[in-house]
Amino acid sequence: MTHVVTQSCCNDASCVHACPVNCIHPTPDEPDFATSEMLYIDPASCVDCGACITACPVGAIVPHGALDDARRPFLTINADFYRRPRPPAPILAPVSEPLRVRPRPEPPRVAIVGSGPAAMYAADELLTCPGARVDVYERLPFPYGLARTGVAPDHRSTRQIAEQFDTIARQDGFRLHTGVEVGRDVTHDDLLARHHAVLYAVGAASDRRLDVPGASLAATATEFVAWYNGHPDHADRAFDLAHRRAVIVGNGNVALDVARILTTDPDVLADTDIARPALEALRASRVEEVVVAGRRGPAQSAFTLSELVGLLSVPGVDVTVPAEDLESAANEDGGALPLLRTLAERGSGARRRIVLRYLLTPERILGDARATGVEFARNELALAEGTVRAVPTGERESVDAGLVLTSIGYRGRPVPGLPFDDATGTVPNRLGRVVDPASGDPVPGVYVAGWIKRGPTGFIGTNKTCARETVRALIEDYNNDRLPAPHLTR
Ligand SMILES: Cc1cc2nc3c(=O)[nH]c(=O)nc-3n(C[C@H](O)[C@H](O)[C@H](O)COP(=O)(O)OP(=O)(O)OC[C@H]3O[C@@H](n4cnc5c(N)ncnc54)[C@H](O)[C@@H]3O)c2cc1C
Ligand SMILES: NC(=O)c1ccc[n+]([C@@H]2O[C@H](COP(=O)([O-])OP(=O)(O)OC[C@H]3O[C@@H](n4cnc5c(N)ncnc54)[C@H](OP(=O)(O)O)[C@@H]3O)[C@@H](O)[C@H]2O)c1
Ligand code: SF4
Ligand code: SF4
DSSP states (O other): EEEEEOOTOOOOOOOHOOOOOOOOEEETEEEGTTTTTEEOTTTTTTOOOOHHHHOOOOOEEEGGOOOOGGTTTHHHHHHHHSSSSOOOOOSSSSOOOOOOOOOOSOOOOOEEEEOSSSHHHHHHHHTTTTOOEEEEESSSOOOOTHHHTTTOOOOOOHHTHHEEEEEHTSSEEEEEEEEEBTTTOOHHHHHHHSHHHHHHHHOOOOOOOSSSSSSGGGGGGHHHHHEEEEEGGGGTTOOOOOOEEEEOOSSSSHHOOOOOOOHHHHHTTTTOOOOOOHHHHTOOOOOOOOEEEOSGGGGGSSSHHHHHHHHHTSEEEEEEEEEGGGGGGGOOOOOHHHHHHHHBBBOOOSEEEEEESSSSSEEEEESSSSEEEEEEEEEEEETTTEEEEEEEEEEEEEESSSSSEEEEEEEEEOOOSOOOOOTBBBBOEEEEEEEEEOOOOEEEEEEEOOOHOOOSOTTTHHHHHHHHHHHHHHHHHHHHTTTTTOOOOO
């Protein structure tokens, strides 16, 4: 018997520190941690003590014997990770050094802008300093960023992370100010006058835009996700669900979330905290088929294996891949490929289906006043500078659809008064210290964490390691008198 990490893992590594025999990897100090889709338990070393279950904030760890059918594939997924060569691990899990704060007359006082995962993990780390005070400013009427407005409503266990954030928020020294937009309701200079430092964890609120004719006829996954999650900026949106087919451009985990929400039985969604207007619209939906179109091949799918496994367990929905779309990966293996091959033209005749398509780049969104489909260029793959790229073959393919959604990634917005790298949509920084790109010098008292620091990739827990790195830099500056004491106390 062993314990198993299942799909709702958010990579925060709490389990790693709880495990007495160090059998959960990669650990945050291992090189593959930053890119790992999830963490895995080594069945050969697990002693079944159950300590990791209590440590996991999202209920992702299950004893082998308690796995239901939907999560049984994770037994193999966990074990397979240890079949690949790995460096030998030390017996005990890594212990992270506690923050050491040099006593100064005024304990650290930090303003954090945003209240998403990066902000909450940064606050938690800062509050380990004796006497520290953290003021968190959030523009929305409620906290926790994409953990609330991004994570899909049917990912119930992942949403439980909010309970861990509630625990962080209950600590002495923590103050949350919701409905306050920094830059509009309060300025950066106001915050710096009252705190030793300002840490921006504002996420990546915008999205990458498709630059093709007719692009304005497509909606974005950012808007669709915000709508079904009741984000106040998008509550009044309407989406055309009257046609039998929808197309999603891009095949990351957000695209799979959207495809799943579009095809899941609304009676199942009714049991979640999906926004009620979205639920009513989905009840009236005529969408029967969702095409998820990737521009490269199956081996380059941007979604994670765990999310694909989750998609396959949605009742009443077939997930298929046309056999010819798998041909470009005929000589490859690993990742999601073995599972994708089992989906070739698979179908049980369910009323709704999701079709994963490959090698299609949108050239034009068709339609006049509203989208009626997408014209795609068909691609082949070519290796250029170590990266597999999509190259058009000259062939075209049109797909009819009433709803076209682009899900091609999020993008940071410039923060007033801070330098901004337009190419990456991030604030230039070193280890979380904001730097002036012209001089390369740190901007005193200003830090970043989360998606605005490193770009829009990674799971909720990835922001824990990221926030820790920033807070360590901040406290090092505080200890070395690089952060003048705030001159206003209120
Ligand atoms: C659709 C979607 C679904 C996802 N699902 C999962 C999942 O199931 N599991 C998982 O592990 N990861 C998931 N992720 C990834 C995860 O949500 C991100 O890694 C994480 O939320 C990034 O954290 P952040 O704190 O950098 O940004 P955010 O979560 O975006 O938080 C930023 C916060 O800053 C606030 N803010 C912005 N500007 C200001 C301002 N000027 N003043 C005050 N407040 C401001 C925003 O309102 C927001 O609350 C998902 C991501 C998306 C987009
Ligand atoms: N359940 C979860 O754990 C969960 C859920 C949602 C999101 N997240 C995380 O949140 C992050 C963001 O996810 P995401 O889905 O928004 O982004 P993503 O993983 O970066 O996927 C973006 C997709 O858009 C495609 N794309 C980019 N530019 C394009 C263009 N111009 N034309 C056509 N296609 C284009 C990409 O193709 P190429 O690969 O060819 O560039 C890729 O398929 C990810 O790290 C994700 O894992 C996690
Ligand atoms: S059950 Fe115990 S030994 Fe097994 S992974 Fe969890 S903490 Fe480690
Ligand atoms: S969510 Fe965190 S504690 Fe749970 S399994 Fe994943 S890394 Fe471990």
